[in-house]
Amino acid sequence: AQSVTQPDIHITVSEGASLELRCNYSYGATPYLFWYVQSPGQGLQLLLKYFSGDTLVQGIKGFEAEFKRSQSSFNLRKPSVHWSDAAEYFCAVGKGGKLIFGQGTELSVKP
């Protein structure tokens, strides 16, 4: 069965600190992987996506993610978090018009 697991429901980091959000997936074929961010009351905004090729993917707002096939992981990283990064982050797997999402990780940023 296709599934996505985000083990951390809530993470708090200090502004300026580094960030890593974890994502593990189960998918029968070569996965297409995504990270989206959602601010309160808003829709989802795409941060980055992986289809093939280089396993380190750069996204918007200084985010990057690394695809590790052997670990079935697609972790999101940012070297220095800003207060405006506080939001909920969703990892997703899928193709075409059907995405399967993880439960999300809520990020809080301490001043």
Add this chain to the structure above:
Amino acid sequence: KAGVTQTPRYLIKTRGQQVTLSCSPISGHRSVSWYQQTPGQGLQFLFEYFSETQRNKGNFPGRFSGRQFSNSRSEMNVSTLELGDSALYLCASSLGSDSDTQYFGPGTRLTVL
């Protein structure tokens, strides 16, 4: 280009009623997908329409239905509303191939009383 728009943004209904939500995709996009977001179940895929045909379907009861028009606009209908249907309903549009990104609208917040 204008983004994905959804109307209405907020809706309050009572149990047993039906509701129709509308989604206008980004110009040129032929695929529209619908998702339900709740605190308990998270983001769940409802269905996808491509060129007026349902191409993918999630695991929701038949009370949830949709359609797509020739201009790619899509509507989602929920009949015989239940309290558990209270959710944020998000639609997303894309060009329609496997590798295309889905762009999400702001959602319609449905409250069932």
